[in-house]
Amino acid sequence: NDAGGLGASASDTSQDSARASLAMRKALHEFQDAINMPEHCPFPVVVAVHGPVIGLGVDLISACDIRYAASNASFSIKEVDIGLAPDIGTLAHLPKITGNLSLVRELTYTGRFFSAAEAAQLGLVSRVIEGGRDAVVAAALELGKVIASKSPVAVAGAKHLITHARDHSVPENLAYTGAWNAAALMTNDISENLRATKAKERPKFAPLGVPSKL
Numbered sequence: 320n321d322a323g324g325l326g327a328s329a330s331d332t333s334q335d336s337a338r339a340s341l342a343m344r345k346a347l348h349e350f351q352d353a354i355n356m357p358e359h360c361p362f363p364v365v366v367a368v369h370g371p372v373i374g375l376g377v378d379l380i381s382a383c384d385i386r387y388a389a390s391n392a393s394f395s396i397k398e399v400d401i402g403l404a405p406d407i408g409t410l411a412h413l414p415k416i417t418g419n420l421s422l423v424r425e426l427t428y429t430g431r432f433f434s435a436a437e438a439a440q441l442g443l444v445s446r447v448i449e450g451g452r453d454a455v456v457a458a459a460l461e462l463g464k465v466i467a468s469k470s471p472v473a474v475a476g477a478k479h480l481i482t483h484a485r486d487h488s489v490p491e492n493l494a495y496t497g498a499w500n501a502a503a504l505m506t507n508d509i510s511e512n513l514r515a516t517k518a519k520e521r522p523k524f525a526p527l528g529v530p531s532k533l
Contacts, residue, residue: 354382354408355407358482362475363474365385366385372392372395374395377413381409386444388448389447389451390450392434393432393434394443396426399430470511476500483496511524
């Protein structure tokens with residue numbers, strides 16, 4: 320008796336849908352990890368977008384810290400039009416980015432394009448820059464220079480703590496932040512900031528060697 324055929328071909332796994340599903344899940348998790356790498360980068364990732372941002376493009380920018388869009392940018396959560404639910408990051412990030420679950424559902428269910436202005440209203444982008452590629456890239460680079468001028472200990476810590484706050488309660492984050500800053504307060508960057516302020520010059524911070532993920 321082969322128990323209804325369940326054990327009839329135990330050595331032949333070529334048609335085993337369970338094994339195929341597990342292999343696919345592993346591949347999807349690896350893909351998710353790759354696309355969501357900006358979130359795990361120790362330092363802020365600023366993204367500048369122009370033209371159409373479709374499907375996977377929305378997944379990728381949703382994992383970034385700060386998003387600038389050129390006025391000619393347009394966006395679409397397009398997966399519904401190819402018969403899929405977005406599974407790489409959009410549905411995990413957008414509800415928390417925007418706080419507007421109704422509109423996220425509408426955009427996901429319809430796949431319709433929305434403008435840079437609507438993306439700003441939704442909270443997906445923080446600034447809309449008039450012009451195209453050159454203008455938005457210049458604005459993003461300028462922002463990057465400002466961030467890079469700050470204490471790397473403070474910036475990396477702030478990014479980590481903001482992400483922690485998103486995923487935890489207020490009391491949990493306050494306790495975690497207290498423990499984090501108990502160590503961070505030992506940085507020389509604080510005294511360097513005070514010295515530079517007194518001397519009316521830019522502070523000079525030592526490079527920060529950190530792992531690829533915090």
